[in-house]
Amino acid sequence: MQYRLEYTDLSLVLALVRGGNLARAAELLAVDVSTVFRAIRRLEKALGTALFEKGRAGYLPTNLAQQLARQAEQAEQALEAARVGLEQGREVLSGTVRLTCTDAVLQGILLPALGRFMGDYPGLHLELSTSNAFANLSRRDADIALRLTTAPPEYLVGRCLGEVRYALCAHRDYLSANAGRDWSELSWIAPDEFMPDHASVAWRRQSFPAVIPAYRCNSIVSVLELCRGGLGLAALPDYLLRDGDGLQVLQGDLPGCGNALWLLTRPDCRALRSVVTLFEELARHIRLPVPAQG
Known part of the structure; x- marks a missing residue:
């Protein structure tokens, strides 16, 4: 036996x-x-x-x-x-939900939202992974995804949470040290070949075709940190900009860089109470900033 x-x-x-x-x-x-x-x-x-x-x-x-x-x-x-x-004295939701997003969305959007409600669900556990691929959901490696896209895959269901804009930024100290110089003459920070189709790359190549970035990074969070460190100019999503970080917006709402934040899940996950609960709480608590203006 x-x-x-x-x-x-x-x-x-x-x-x-x-x-x-x-x-x-x-x-x-x-x-x-x-x-x-x-x-x-x-x-x-x-x-x-x-x-x-x-x-x-x-x-x-x-x-x-x-x-x-x-x-x-x-x-x-x-x-x-x-x-x-x-x-x-009440029913407590329990279970594990797997959530995927990019590192930039994790830092700038997801973490502030989680802090607003996760304390109400002591039995709910999250497995977080950072990735740029929708394949995480199609392979059933994740239950929920937060993605920046204007055209989410048809095999997923979800909700658009708002628009995301990009702004050209630099640290005030860097601008002060380079006062009077043309933007094209300054050091630029940009995504590397791991993100060749990033909207900010296309915008820079069209608006400043002669610029060759002095720094290339494999994540937008790294681009942000180098910009905060006063190393040059960078096109950054508005949800990463914070008061007091020393960054100055040189040009807001960069043309061609507009995007949308989508909260997505698989159709079969809508039968799972833990996934539905997290989905609705994220939709309720995620707050996108007003687009920055130059």
Whole structure:
């Protein structure tokens, strides 16, 4: 007869995966080392397969052990949500939602929004990944995406949260040190070949065809940080601009750079309460700035 796993078995595997060795696992479980050793040996014998490989670095989990550990974490989260619900006298939403966005959207838009409501959902857990590809949802690697686009894929459903504009910016100290010089003579900061179709690149090439950027970055967040550091001019999305960062807008609403922020999900995810709840909360709390003007 096939062995029937119990919650204590899952807790044992999770502790050893997290601890990496018998001593740390014993601390997490509040038992002695010999108890953990015997329990793992009994479980592996009952399952008829090894769960860990003993190496110089400690106990290395097999694929099966990693799978059991993930399931143990889900059970752990469900129990925590139930406990909180009993304490608060109400039902508590629980589950894990996978969300993808670019690093710039994460920093400038998503994090401020999450801070406004995630505290109300102690049983809801997020797995965040930064990527520029819609493939994350099509491969079912994510449940929700925040994307800048004017034409979201037809296989996704969602909501447009507003327009995003770009502005040409530079730090006030950099402009002061280069007063009187033409913009085309200054140092420029731009996305590199990893983002060849970025709207700001097309705008610069059309408006300032002779400019060769002095700095190229593989992310808009890096472009922003170099601009904040006073290294040159950069075309930046308005949602990354903050009062007090020292940046001055030289030209706002750059032509051809307009975009829209879309909150997207897969059609099948609309049946999942955790995904729907996060989707609606993001739609309610995300706030885009008024377009900057030069």
